[in-house]
Structures are given as C-alpha cells and as structure tokens.
Amino acid sequence: MTGNSQLNSEGKLKHFLTIEGLGKELLVEILDLAESFVGMTDQRIKKIPLLRGKSIVNLFFENSTRTRTTFELAAKRLSADVLSMSIATSSTSKGESLLDTIRNLEAMYVDMFVVRHGISGAAHFIAQHVSPHISVINAGDGQHAHPTQAMLDMFTIRQCKHDFAPLRVAVVGDILHSRVARSNIQALNTLGVAEVRVIAPKTLLPVQVETMGVTVLHNLTDGLKDIDVIIMLRLQKERMTSALLPSESEYFKCFGLTEERLKIAKPDAIVMHPGPINRGVEIDSKVADGPQSLILKQVSNGIAIRMAIMAMAMQKQGSV
Amino acid sequence: MQRIHIKDGRVIDPKNKIDRIGSVYIENGKIVSVIFKPVGYVPDIVIEAQNQIICPGFIDLSTRLREPGQSRKATFASETAAAAKAGVTTMCLQPDTSPVIDTPAIAELVKEMAAKSGYQQILPIGALTQKLGGAELSTMLALKQAGCVAVSNANQPVKNLLVLRRAMEYAASHDLLLICRPNDFWLSSNGCVHEGRLSTRYGLPSVPEAAETIALDQSLELAELTGCRIHFGQISARRSVIKLQQAKKYGLAVSSDVAIHQFHLTEDDITPFDSAYHVQPPFRSQRDREALREGLANGIIDCICSDHQPHDVDAKLGAFPETEPGVSALETLLPLMLKLAEESRMTINQGIASLTEHPARVLGLERGALTPGCPADICIFNPHKEWKVNASGWRSQGINTPFWETVFKGQVTYTVQSGKIIYSQDRAF
Numbered sequence: 001m002t003g004n005s006q007l008n009s010e011g012k013l014k015h016f017l018t019i020e021g022l023g024k025e026l027l028v029e030i031l032d033l034a035e036s037f038v039g040m041t042d043q044r045i046k047k048i049p050l051l052r053g054k055s056i057v058n059l060f061f062e063n064s065t066r067t068r069t070t071f072e073l074a075a076k077r078l079s080a081d082v083l084s085m086s087i088a089t090s091s092t093s094k095g096e097s098l099l100d101t102i103r104n105l106e107a108m109y110v111d112m113f114v115v116r117h118g119i120s121g122a123a124h125f126i127a128q129h130v131s132p133h134i135s136v137i138n139a140g141d142g143q144h145a146h147p148t149q150a151m152l153d154m155f156t157i158r159q160c161k162h163d164f165a166p167l168r169v170a171v172v173g174d175i176l177h178s179r180v181a182r183s184n185i186q187a188l189n190t191l192g193v194a195e196v197r198v199i200a201p202k203t204l205l206p207v208q209v210e211t212m213g214v215t216v217l218h219n220l221t222d223g224l225k226d227i228d229v230i231i232m233l234r235l236q237k238e239r240m241t242s243a244l245l246p247s248e249s250e251y252f253k254c255f256g257l258t259e260e261r262l263k264i265a266k267p268d269a270i271v272m273h274p275g276p277i278n279r280g281v282e283i284d285s286k287v288a289d290g291p292q293s294l295i296l297k298q299v300s301n302g303i304a305i306r307m308a309i310m311a312m313a314m315q316k317q318g319s320v
Numbered sequence: 321m322q323r324i325h326i327k328d329g330r331v332i333d334p335k336n337k338i339d340r341i342g343s344v345y346i347e348n349g350k351i352v353s354v355i356f357k358p359v360g361y362v363p364d365i366v367i368e369a370q371n372q373i374i375c376p377g378f379i380d381l382s383t384r385l386r387e388p389g390q391s392r393k394a395t396f397a398s399e400t401a402a403a404a405k406a407g408v409t410t411m412c413l414q415p416d417t418s419p420v421i422d423t424p425a426i427a428e429l430v431k432e433m434a435a436k437s438g439y440q441q442i443l444p445i446g447a448l449t450q451k452l453g454g455a456e457l458s459t460m461l462a463l464k465q466a467g468c469v470a471v472s473n474a475n476q477p478v479k480n481l482l483v484l485r486r487a488m489e490y491a492a493s494h495d496l497l498l499i500c501r502p503n504d505f506w507l508s509s510n511g512c513v514h515e516g517r518l519s520t521r522y523g524l525p526s527v528p529e530a531a532e533t534i535a536l537d538q539s540l541e542l543a544e545l546t547g548c549r550i551h552f553g554q555i556s557a558r559r560s561v562i563k564l565q566q567a568k569k570y571g572l573a574v575s576s577d578v579a580i581h582q583f584h585l586t587e588d589d590i591t592p593f594d595s596a597y598h599v600q601p602p603f604r605s606q607r608d609r610e611a612l613r614e615g616l617a618n619g620i621i622d623c624i625c626s627d628h629q630p631h632d633v634d635a636k637l638g639a640f641p642e643t644e645p646g647v648s649a650l651e652t653l654l655p656l657m658l659k660l661a662e663e664s665r666m667t668i669n670q671g672i673a674s675l676t677e678h679p680a681r682v683l684g685l686e687r688g689a690l691t692p693g694c695p696a697d698i699c700i701f702n703p704h705k706e707w708k709v710n711a712s713g714w715r716s717q718g719i720n721t722p723f724w725e726t727v728f729k730g731q732v733t734y735t736v737q738s739g740k741i742i743y744s745q746d747r748a749f
Contacts, residue, residue: 020521097634097637097638098638098639099637099638117639119639119640119641119642120522120523120524120525120593120639120640120641121522121524121592121593121639121640121641122639124592124593124639125593125638125639125640141639142523142524142639142641143523143524144522144523144524145523177523179523182521182523206519206520206523207515207516207519207520207526207528208516208517208520209520211517211520211521212520212521
C-alpha cells in the first residue's frame, strides 16, 4: 500500500494515513481550510453542521490526552456524533484481533475511524480492510507516522513565518522512535523548506536517516546555528533502561534546550514540542514557558487542523 | 516396478557433466542408463520429453510442512503435493515442529506421518538442543540413528557460545552436520525488515546485517575450533558472502544456501506494510542481492533452498510487524531459478546443480544425479511454458507469497521419485 491509496480516483483525500505521497497542493489545501476554522473556534457558538449525522469513532489502542481530546472536539465542532474508545482496556485484552474489533464497530454504521495504535502500519492495515465508505485517520501508528500532528505543526509554523521556502528547521531528540519526526520531516520537505536538520546522538537516529532529506548533526550547539524553527521531541524514560542513553541529566547537558542555547538560533526562532514535555530533560522550563515557545498554540491549532482533515476526508463521499 | 523411458529431452545432469538431447531409462526405481539404451530394455511407460529439460529431482534443504502440530497452516498431504508439482523429490524438515524434533520418537513419528502422504523423501533435521531451548544438548546420536540428516537449532538462539561450542563438538564426534541460520538474537530482536532506508522511512523494527555476519563469524570460529561440519542456511547479506569466501579459501568444511526469493526481492520491492513481504532474514538491499547472485554464480554459495513456510490466512492478517514471517515457496522455486538464470551470470545448469548435486553433497545423499544405480529422482520441466500464480492449480495450503498473480516461465510436467511418477501435469497422482 503506497501513500497514494489515501486518495480516491479524483485525487481527493479518502484516508489520512501518512504525509508520504501527498502533494504540496493538498497539504496547502488542508492548511487553508484549517485557517478558515480558526476564526470560528473563537466565536461563542463553535459548531458548524458540516458532518451532521456522521458517526466518528476514536479508537485509541494507546494512551493519549491531547490528540484524543482535540480529535473529539474537532468532530463535535463539525456536528458529528463521536465516540472515544480506549481499546487498551477493552476487547483486545480479551484476545480479540484488531480486525474483529474493527468489524464489530463497522457493523454499528460508523463513517470514520480515528486510530492510534502502538504498531507501525496499523492504520494502513485498518484502512485496507474497512468497507469502502469508511475513512480512516491515522492518529499515530507505532514509530511510523503521526500526520495530523505534522499538519498542525506546519500550520503553527505558517502562522508565524508565513513562507516555508527560506526556513531552516531543526528537529531535536529521539528521531529513531518518533512518528512525529518522520511525518514532520516529510511535511517540511514537501512544503519546500530550505533545510531540515536532525540533531541527536547516534543511538536515537535511524540508519540512513539522510535518505529522508535531512542534514544530520550530533551536537546541539552547532546544530542550532541559523535555525528558524526548533522542534523538540519528547524523550521517553524507557530509553535509559534500554541502553540508548546513560542518564537524563547527561542528555539534558548535551541536547536539552536552554535559554542560552536558544540564543544560538536566529533571534526570532520559534520553539515547538508535540507534548507532553519533560521539563529539565529535553527542554528547560524557561524556554518551554518563554516568549519564543508555541507549545500551547500547537495544541489549540490541533483542533482546527483535525476539523479540516476530517471534513476533507468525508468530502470524498460527496455527502458534505 | 515399472520401466519408465523418458524420451528425447535435454538431459542436464551437472554431477555427471551431461547436457545433451537424449533419454533416461528407469527400472526398479533406479536409473539404469542415461543417453544409451540398455540392451533388451522394453519400457512400460514412455514419457515424451521433446523441448523439455530432464534433470535430477530437486533437493530442498529447508522446508516447514507444519506437521506435526500446526495442521491449520498446512499438512504433509497438501505440502507433499505442492513439492511433487514443484519437481522437489527430497525435503529437509526443520525441527521447529510441535512437538520439536528432539527425540527419536518424534523423528520416527514425522517419518511415519510423511510415509502416509505417499511421499518418500522427507528428511527430518534434528534439534540441536532439547526443545530448541538452547541450553541442553539433544540426544543427537539417537536422532541420527532415527534418520535425522543433520541437527539445527532452527530460528531459536543457543544460550551462549559455550553451549554452541559443546554442541558442535558433540555433533562432530558423531559426524553430524550442523545446519545453522546465522542470526544474533539480540541484534535482530524484534526486527521485521532490513535495517536501512525502508525501516527508517516506515519506522519499522529492523534487523541489521551485522545480526547475520556476527553470528556467522562466531560459528565459523567455533567450526574451526571443533572440526564440526557446518552448513549456513538462508544467507542474506553481502558481507556474509565475503566471509564465506574467505572461510572456503582457508579450507573450512563449510557450505551455504540462500532462499530463492532473496535472489529476487530487495527492501525496495516491498509494498509498504504488505505482510506477504515479511520474511526472515528480511529482504535486504540491492547491493546484498547482487552479492548473493554473484556468490551463487562463483560457487561461494552452494545451494538454493525454497525456505518453504506456508501460513494460514490469519497469520498474515495484521499490521506488518505483528504478522508471521515466511513465504509459501515450493511452487515458485523452479520459475524463480529460471528467472535468476536469465537475469544473472548463473547458468541454468548451475541453477540445477545448486538444487540437486550440491545439496546432495551437503547431506551426503546418493541422490541429486542421474548416475546409473541411483534412485530415480527426476524432474521434467518445460522451461518456456508460461503460467500465472493464482488459486487455480496451487497446491500448498499456504497462499502467502509476494508473487501471487505474477506470470512466470517454466513449469514442471513430470516428477519421478524413486522410480514412481508422483506428479504429471496431465494426470493426478
């Protein structure tokens, strides 16, 4: 299954599984549509009837607060009926297969699945096996992709910087295990930024990562020079126990973003993080809460972006 | 027993250096003559083989027929039928059945079950360690006496190098061949694709080539130390070929095989997240594939195997990393070998040798050649006949192949095993 099977025969979005294979025009279309929803969410009446009568099921096989909540709010603002399920504690623990879970829910006349799963490729697998009228939105699969996060990051960048072409972007931290990093790299390159840098120790970088169109650096001090956008990644505690890193403090010493280091980047550089942040591990509180940080803006933008993607994926049915 | 006269085909017998148009004469289950008609020979059956190739039946060094223990995936009946259709007349059975082939009783059971399927040559490989647990030695001598052709720990790790050393010393004491798929357990841990561009792009757990080459190095060192004969199965990496070349040059008793699909597919051919491409070792880079092809043409790689692993549909139904690895490979073995001969420096004759003479040599079998007096194991095939891989005619219970719906050239018309026709394209046997 290639990225293009996300599109229907007219080139419209059917599923949203990965950034790979999607053209610049489509990404810009998503950003533009999200833009039109942003003003709306500030109004007192926050709902529009775009997806009235549609049923959306959030299937979260992995824990999530931000992503699940913003998907839920996005669906509600489009007037869809939405149900959120945490499957980690549901049927699959009774031995039911992923496919059986999907088939059962399908039998309840669902129009869209929003899926988060711990295994790379899970969203593709579900998209391949659902009935043709159902759309699947990937809310993060294993270490593969988190395309809605990437789009909300692009949206946040565009809000501040307006034009992608001159931008130099640094993605810092655990690239190896990060679906956010993979989707962000693909989105940034599709939108045509000047440079994407990845900055991490070798243990947290996948092999041949340069084939994804990035410059590789192992030192944050050198890496932040001339940078317009810094995307910090969360460092999971497990990385210390699996011999990828010696300690949190050593990591912070080498790769933690401090006020001092931030000064190496361009003066108007912005700082982003997909959350949840580890204060004092990958990012200093002063930076996270500082004037250059857009971390909370990202969360707000998540709603508009997810509204846009849901609306576009439903449009393919000609019913919107 | 019948006298079978296979007439006027291109006889290719690499061991006896025969490649010419002629006949093969069979009597009492044995080859009686090649090219020259024995005096007074009156056949019961004549097989016309014009425009076809007559060669020894194929010997497959690695198969899993799923019995005993996993008959929902496949049975001896279904898989021996697939083998007969594929021109395969001898199959080595990996020991990771359920129960594991680690006692003479299980080896006997396997042979009995195999005999019931009417297919003579299923050769069990005994477990190197009890229950394949990697800690305690199996009763290797008893396994050998019960008919096991070699010992192996299949895909299971041996606990440590000391256990491996002891196991190899013990195997060498009884002149047993060790078959080993080199794979470091820790380096490959949960990997499901080659560590490279693909694993990076799709965030899939990966197997670095070092997982293979390090294990290969360790086993080679121990082979030298212990004098154990060793055969490496399902080699996949370029650097393994280099190491094997050095080992051979150095004079170690070492041989190797490569699974047929590894000569054809690379990580670049994988349709993302399509579980039909989930194999172990994983499909590697183009550079690795070219080295495997060169290695086979140069004789560094001795054999081709099918690495046949039929699965039920459910085993391949899931997100890629959660599916089971393996290809149902018997029925595409011949066409993929012919395709390889077309695309690489290897000739058809070499390809046949790597499926007949060479595996027979590795196992010490008096088969794999058309030598008069030898059991008549013969494959007759039409190298030009085109066919499509699909449900019609497919015999294996497993349809897990990345080549489904592919059109291939080369089809078996007759398979003879110990003088008995076990497959004919025209008739069911």
